[in-house]
Amino acid sequence: MRVNFTLNGNRVEVDVEPNEILLDTLRLRLGVKSVKRGCERGECGACTVLVNGKPAVSCLLLTVQVDGSEITTVEGLYSDHLFGELVEEFSKNFAVQCGYCTPAMLLTAYAFLNEALRKLLKPSKEDIVKAIEGNLCRCGTYPRVVRAITEVLERKLGKYG
Amino acid sequence: MYYKLPKIDYYRPKTLDEAIRLLREIDNSRVIAGGTDLLVDMKTSRVRVRALVDISSIPDLRGIEDLGRTIRIGAATRLQELIESNVVSQNLPLLKAAVESMGSWQIRNMATIGGNLCNASPAADTAPPLLAYDAEFVVIGSEGLRVIPSTKFFVGYRKTALNPCEILKEILVKKSEWSGWSYVKLGRRGGFTLSVVAVAVLAKVIDGVVYDVRIALNSVAPVPIRAYKAEEVVRGKRVSWSLIEEAANTVAGEVTPIDDVRSTSWYRREMSYQLAKDALAKALGVA
Structure with a gap:
């Protein structure tokens, strides 16, 4: 089946069998290697992509299902200002150890920040933790990830008490 | 690649009529919407289907x-x-x-x-x-x-x-006016978790008397259930700790849990009692 979608701002067309998952289309056909293969059953979040700006796991999406959608991976965010600030805070806070979960973690955090800034609502610490509950980090960097996200939010929306 | 989805046909109808026709005409076809349960079941061969009818854009x-x-x-x-x-x-x-x-x-x-x-x-x-x-x-x-x-x-x-x-x-x-509600869920971990037991309560309390109450649970029977007997215990009574205790005991008697990967039958029954107590106390406004 022919499927058209936007990948990081570029229009792509692929011809796939209906049983092909988006994770495989991205990694094996389109060479997008930031999207990691993890549990392949929606538990770990390593294969997270943004579908129309919202995080989704690409292991439980058939490629045919994303026809007409906008798919974003970290490759598409290199020149995005907010994404740049987020990456900087991740590195300043050492919110990375082995790095396997990092691209997905960044995407979820980026989508979360975007939403908070659009609504101009300052999320609570619990909201931040809740937002990344679908991104498993076996190195256990969660406190550092939460700190990195918090610091971007503080810069934009004011200090946390 | 650990999992491979079997070969399937895929249809994305634009109307309900078309979706129903596809389901009727194609043998072994099945509805897909979000796919977060179905695709896992297909990957693990728990479910075998030939065709998927995607209803998510109707x-x-x-x-x-x-x-x-x-x-x-x-x-x-x-x-x-x-x-x-x-x-x-x-x-x-x-x-x-x-x-x-x-x-x-x-x-x-x-x-x-x-x-x-x-x-x-x-x-x-x-x-x-x-x-x-x-x-x-x-x-x-x-x-x-x-x-x-x-x-x-x-x-x-x-x-x-x-x-x-x-x-x-x-x-x-x-729509209905409820004075209180609660959803108390116990999982194996704090977030992103399936329930071991969960209790939902809706209550209508007027001047300390329970005018109406609804109690429902999951993971304690082959299907999600209402705890009708426990509701009867509470309905029409004055709110008190002993009433909550009695109702929670009734809940524990109504459930028929099993042992599985997430918990044991014994623990689920115990937790049905404890969670029902918490849920009732919150919904009835005593906690």
């Missing part, structure tokens, strides 16, 4: 509406849309609380309320609130529409009252 199945006396939720509405809906937070806070406890953000952006109900897992988190609200499920097939009360929808382990070529179209909930 406009009639989407959206949350306040119809005045009733709230209408389209079956293909994503879980995250329920959480973000003002109509849901204002009218169905119990449903919102349950949905917030489900999956992860990624999963909630994909999974649908209808999918959670039709998958009919005993642990379905949208079920206890809808059982408690006495929701009605509108289903559509080639004969037309029919309405199934939520309490008659789950007929056995992972089995619903839907006929093979029927589709759950929407969920209707009548």
Whole structure:
């Protein structure tokens, strides 16, 4: 089946069998290697992509299902200002150890920040933790990830008490 | 690659009529909406199908509406849309609380309320609130529409009252004034977790007397259940700790849990008692 979608701002067309998952289309056909293969059953979040700006796991999406959608991976965010600030805070806070979960973690955090800034609502610490509950980090960097996200939010929306 | 999906045909109908026709005409076809349960079941060969009929882009199945006396939720509405809906937070806070406890953000952006109900897992988190609200499920097939009360929808382990070529179209909930509600869920971990036991309670307390109460649970029987006997214990009585204790004991007598990967029958029964106590105390306004 022919499927058209936007990948990081570029229009792509692929011809796939209906049983092909988006994770495989991205990694094996389109060479997008930031999207990691993890549990392949929606538990770990390593294969997270943004579908129309919202995080989704690409292991439980058939490629045919994303026809007409906008798919974003970290490759598409290199020149995005907010994404740049987020990456900087991740590195300043050492919110990375082995790095396997990092691209997905960044995407979820980026989508979360975007939403908070659009609504101009300052999320609570619990909201931040809740937002990344679908991104498993076996190195256990969660406190550092939460700190990195918090610091971007503080810069934009004011200090946390 | 650890999992490989079997070869399948895929259809994305634009209307309900077309979807029903496809389901009727193609042998071994099945509805897909969010796919977060179905694709895992297909990957692990728990479910074998030849064709998928994707109903997620049919406009009639989407959206949350306040119809005045009733709230209408389209079956293909994503879980995250329920959480973000003002109509849901204002009218169905119990449903919102349950949905917030489900999956992860990624999963909630994909999974649908209808999918959670039709998958009919005993642990379905949208079920206890809808059982408690006495929701009605509108289903559509080639004969037309029919309405199934939520309490008659789950007929056995992972089995619903839907006929093979029927589709759950929407969920209707009548508005009602409840003085309190609670959703108390126990999982194996703090977040992104399936329930070991969950208890939903709605209560209408006037001047310290329980005018009406609804108690529903998941993961304690082959299907999500209402605890009717415990409701009878509480209804019409004056709120007290001993009443809550008695009702929670009745709940523990009504459940028929099993041992499985997440817990044991014994523990689930104990927790049904404890969680029912917590949930009742909160909903009746004594905690």
